Amino acid sequence: MSILIGKDTRLLVQGITGREGRFHTERMVEYGTNVVAGVTPGKGGAWVLDRIPVFDTVAAAVEATGANTSVIFVPARFAADAILEAADAGIELIVAITEGIPVQDMMKVTTYLQEKGTTLVGPNCPGLLTPGQAKVGIIPGNIAIPGNVGVVSRSGTLTYEVVYAMKHRGLGVSTTVGIGGDPIKGLDFIDVLRMFEEDPDTEAVVLIGEIGGSSEEQAAAFIAEHMTKPVVGFIAGQTAPPGKRMGHAGAIIEGGEGTAAEKIKALKAAGVRVARHPEEIADILVDILKK
Amino acid sequence: MKLHEYQSKRIFAQYGVPIPPGKVATTPDEVEAIAREFGDPVAVKAQVLVGGRGKAGGIKLARTPEEAREVADRILNMTIKGLPVKKVLVDPAVDIQQEIYLGITNDRTAKRPVLMASSEGGVDIEEVARRSPEKIAKVHIHPLLGLQSYQVRDIALRINLPREYWRAFTQVAMGLWKAYQANDATLAEINPLVITGDGQLLALDGKMIIDDNALFRHPDLAEMQDLSAEDPMELEARKYGLSYIKLDGEIGCMVNGAGLAMATMDIIKLFGGEPANFLDIGGGANAEKVAAAFRIILSDPKVKAVLINIFGGITRGDEVARGILQAMEEVKPQVPMVVRLVGTNAEEGLRLLQNAAMETAETLVEAARKAVALAKGGAA
Secondary structure (H helix, E strand, C coil): CCCCCCCCCCEEEECCCCHHHHHHHHHHHHHCCCEEEEECCCCCCCEECCCEEEECCHHHHHHHHCCCEEEECCCHHHHHHHHHHHHHCCCCEEEECCCCCCHHHHHHHHHHHHHHCCEEECCCCCEEEECCCEEEECCCHHHCCEEEEEEEECCCHHHHHHHHHHHHCCCCEEEEEECCCCCCCCCCHHHHHHHHHHCCCCCEEEEEEECCCCHHHHHHHHHHHHCCCCEEEEEECCCCCCCCCCHHHHHHHHCCCCCHHHHHHHHHHCCCEECCCHHHHHHHHHHHHHC | CEECHHHHHHHHHHCCCCCCCCEEECCHHHHHHHHHHHCCCEEEEECCCCCCCCCCCCEEEECCHHHHHHHHHHHCCCEECCEECCCEEEEECCCEEEEEEEEEEEECCCCEEEEEEECCCCCCHHHHHHHCHHHEEEEECCCCCCCCHHHHHHHHHHCCCCHHHHHHHHHHHHHHHHHHHHCCEEEEEEEEEEEECCCCEEECCCEEEECHHHHHHCHHHHCCCCHHHCCHHHHHHHHCCCEEEECCCCEEEEECCHHHHHHHHHHHHHCCCCECEEEECCCCCCHHHHHHHHHHHHCCCCCCEEEEEEEECCCCHHHHHHHHHHHHHHHCCCCCEEEEEEECCHHHHHHHCCCCCCEECCCHHHHHHHHHHHHCCCCC
């Protein structure tokens, strides 16, 4: 078992004939992900890797292949359109890797998807990896082994660092979810924590946050209230200079300043063990899981 | 991208928000002429892209054209929070009865824009938000439906705005929403929106931040960008698609990914060093980009050691190594270096660097320890 992706994933790649799309499709197929179709408007009828059919529209791809998950490699200015197209074609889980999508586009998209009941991960995220089963996105497959630790993170390469350190200690991952670094996004920490809490194959959870916003504080409140599984935390940006502020409105709406110190304090108060550096996460997990 | 007050107010005016008929000047002579033209007392306001201008003395009232000239001379020679004042806005002075705060920004948690207002607008609005948050009325805006009139009336009622101003207030709030939406703003703010002695609403100040990711569809706004507020090295870095922020420490950092870059800075500090910079080379960096990053790090004379931490995913270790070698040819660095390459093509990258004079490390902990020791003049 795992969350969001696994052996049942039938993956569609939007933007499959682009440079990034093609490169990562190869990696995902190598890993054993069931990639059933690709979409690039205007390139319908082509094939990728001699076995993945390319369609002009998501609706046509879903009808022909039964795709249930889509990963988006479409350039930023067309990405909102691509996400909406996937949602309207009945895709259940959309993973948007694309970086730099305008924030007002994302507010429209997330509002529409929420009303439709479609799940979105990202944008500006590395995607998901369920070791041994499937990878959707750009996380290098060989850095993690199957196991019972769920990982949720706002950062890309920092997540790689953490699961790699875990692998060195013999610790495996149930699923790792990169929720992305954009201010307006699909799943947030709380949503993924809830899934890990309900997943019978996840025994402990790693939460990797960073400065800015208030998602970590909200996660802390959720953990205190609802999580029975142990959570290990890490917050990047303790030495970062105070961020470039968003006028008065930013400070008013965010409440606190979103500093690392505030987030660490909130997590610790919720019973989360917070590591001082990425490798220490693995040390703490070893300690927790042997009990 | 931040816009100046005068730019923000002119945009607001295009959407029906009343603003004073101000003019922009760059010399005391121009200011005097503008004040003479207005014929009344004027406000001379520094146009710099930082908050707290008023408290720093960058906003002054002048009763006569001569006095306007004098205060302009002072303000145009000021530096506010490190930024020299190059332009002033001259607005006719206004008889202020009440100051209101009105702003729209993105609420990350609600994933929607939020309209906020307070009857206690002015310079201390953040203090009001901290001390008595109930004095700030908020309403979320449906991104697909837009701001509705009833929502504005609701806000007007909650901030105890007298009914005779509701119609004008609705026009201002709707105008601000349209300006925010049409220009891909992440912030549109009027502070203060004043009620004048003759019963008008007027936007005395304005602030807008435009979403950098949306500038491709606003070439007119992109042209308004004032780069004088930016650090020259940060600008240089941006040309190559790098994000760089200079800090005060002695260990230069080159990392791929913002989160890992911050974690690398943090671990340097944890082991007793101080990071000299934040530098994220981004995903899929090529040799040329890496070489540029290297030059930028080494342009800081405080740097005593460099730590390169690359976890290859899309970024390839061999490309990074080629960039480092290329830059070393050009820059001939005199400071010691520690390199840690993991992930895609890391072995090949390390092989390329074998003959270069640099330390390597397997883990982040080891790399940070070595860099800190080297920066302190010791052995790795």
